[in-house]
Amino acid sequence: MVSWLKSYMYSMNRFYLSKNVISKIIARNSSVVGLESTSHCQNLDLTVTNCRHLTSDLYPKLSRQQVSWYLRYHEYYSGEINDGVLKSFTTNKLASNNPIEDRAAEVRLVHSDGRKNEYLFGVFDGHGGCACAQILSERLFSYVALMLSSNDLLRKIQLEKIDPCRDLIYRFTHKDYYHSQDMEHLYRVALQRLARDLLSAPNDDSTVEDIFKAAFLRLDHDILADALPKEGHGDINIENLSLALTGSCANLAYITGTDVYVANTGDCKAVIGHQIGQDEWIPIMLSYEHDAENEKEVTRICSAHPGESDTVLRNGRLLGDLAPLRAFGDARYKWPSAVMKHALNIFSPNGISIYGESLIPHNYKTPPYLTAEPEVVHHALSARDKFMVIGSDGLWELLKPNQVVDLIAAHMDDRQIISQFVVPQSGITLKEINDVLKVRKRILAKKPEDENVATHVLRMALGPDHTQLSQYLTIPPNIVRNYRDDITITVVYFDTDYIAERNE
Numbered sequence: 001m002v003s004w005l006k007s008y009m010y011s012m013n014r015f016y017l018s019k020n021v022i023s024k025i026i027a028r029n030s031s032v033v034g035l036e037s038t039s040h041c042q043n044l045d046l047t048v049t050n051c052r053h054l055t056s057d058l059y060p061k062l063s064r065q066q067v068s069w070y071l072r073y074h075e076y077y078s079g080e081i082n083d084g085v086l087k088s089f090t091t092n093k094l095a096s097n098n099p100i101e102d103r104a105a106e107v108r109l110v111h112s113d114g115r116k117n118e119y120l121f122g123v124f125d126g127h128g129g130c131a132c133a134q135i136l137s138e139r140l141f142s143y144v145a146l147m148l149s150s151n152d153l154l155r156k157i158q159l160e161k162i163d164p165c166r167d168l169i170y171r172f173t174h175k176d177y178y179h180s181q182d183m184e185h186l187y188r189v190a191l192q193r194l195a196r197d198l199l200s201a202p203n204d205d206s207t208v209e210d211i212f213k214a215a216f217l218r219l220d221h222d223i224l225a226d227a228l229p230k231e232g233h234g235d236i237n238i239e240n241l242s243l244a245l246t247g248s249c250a251n252l253a254y255i256t257g258t259d260v261y262v263a264n265t266g267d268c269k270a271v272i273g274h275q276i277g278q279d280e281w282i283p284i285m286l287s288y289e290h291d292a293e294n295e296k297e298v299t300r301i302c303s304a305h306p307g308e309s310d311t312v313l314r315n316g317r318l319l320g321d322l323a324p325l326r327a328f329g330d331a332r333y334k335w336p337s338a339v340m341k342h343a344l345n346i347f348s349p350n351g352i353s354i355y356g357e358s359l360i361p362h363n364y365k366t367p368p369y370l371t372a373e374p375e376v377v378h379h380a381l382s383a384r385d386k387f388m389v390i391g392s393d394g395l396w397e398l399l400k401p402n403q404v405v406d407l408i409a410a411h412m413d414d415r416q417i418i419s420q421f422v423v424p425q426s427g428i429t430l431k432e433i434n435d436v437l438k439v440r441k442r443i444l445a446k447k448p449e450d451e452n453v454a455t456h457v458l459r460m461a462l463g464p465d466h467t468q469l470s471q472y473l474t475i476p477p478n479i480v481r482n483y484r485d486d487i488t489i490t491v492v493y494f495d496t497d498y499i500a501e502r503n504e
Helices: 003-013 019-027 064-072 132-147 150-157 184-200 208-226 237-243 295-304 338-345 401-420 429-447 452-460 465-473 496-503
Strands: 086-094 103-110 119-125 170-172 247-256 259-265 270-275 281-285 375-380 383-390 486-496
Touching: 064 086, 064 452, 064 465, 086 103, 086 452, 103 132, 103 383, 103 465, 103 486, 119 132, 119 383, 119 486, 132 170, 132 184, 132 208, 132 237, 132 247, 150 184, 150 247, 208 237, 208 247, 208 259, 208 281, 208 375, 247 270, 270 401, 281 401, 383 401, 383 465, 452 465, 452 486, 486 496
Parallel strands: none
Antiparallel strands: 086 486, 103 119, 103 170, 119 247, 247 259, 259 375, 270 281, 270 383, 383 486
16 A cells, blocks of 8 residues: 555656646636535535535546545544543544644643643644644643643752653654654753743732633744844854744643633634534534634734734735734744844845745734734533534635534444444344344445544545545645645544533
């Protein structure tokens, strides 16, 4: 299978587009694609909300086995955890950019002061490269964990009795997990400095919302500060500079007891799947996109930059360039222009960012224009809250929240029906056995193609028709971004019996 993938990737680079398809891409004409239903989603409306028609004869046709292998390559299942409210979780991703700019990560908080059953789930959607999203997946959990820690724990960190990089969290590692060993010393020093600052200015009245906002802003500050010359030294670290010029959105969910807190910066989304009836489900939104379609965000941006309403948002983008209106990194929207001019004088413009000579945006008058401060939403779980979905914007461009919730609910129902099927052991005639087998056959016909629910949602988002799936997976790398974004999906299942007992 690996040899097939190598030859497949090689063949992708040799495909050329007809003038008709090129003109469609340049015109960027959006159209709605109607999807064919499968046996296990006949009642679901799976109309894709934002993609383009594909021309089938231009791309190689993959077999069903090849499509499934490709879709399942990055899938991960935690196994049964059954720790407090958390039952299990699953995740998957599909690249559009090369390398993929999305990251997903999950950790259990490890406290020495007796708190248990606390977990963090994060989806990070990078732009301008994958570096910032990767840094967030490595560092953000530790900042949150440290800020949730007691003063006694902070003192142990300051005295180096506890390693803040390794002793505050337990990380679930996927097969493509990566952690930068070269940067760990820098991470550790930053966390020790944070512990010292917290001890020098303690605030016992901080809420979870305060802690999340402080953690996000502090990490963003450290990312940007690491790229600037230190006092007494004129040198700029080009690697740190390049990292600070990339950016990332972040959606972080914190589960503690029967409470869920979601801190969101940018355009990822988190949704609760809430059951209101036997076959009725609704999405409960735990985050909202920070983009030009969010009226509150537009008002916030324009109020912060009076007199710039004609330039601060152009074509639905910050200064005409950036779609999310909150993000980590993206120093070109935060630093004074003098700092960026200094960097351009020292380094080759194309060597430090994809923006080259255009590093300083047009109409750059009153920075900073961008913030990493998250919007925090709290939700108290009820026994009707069955699962939570966190996805990068690549998912939500293809499916609406209610469609995603319905897909996962149907996947749960189909698997439950199959697992509950029992054949009578005795006192049964041949005719009755035949009837039982017919029922079994009908049930198996409804069985979802993917055991992993994140893979199931990914398949339905791109298809579910096999021909369309094959087309989406064989679009040449140089144009695939015109059809879809990177997609990352994390699904967290809740133990509703545990919730019901705690809420009595």
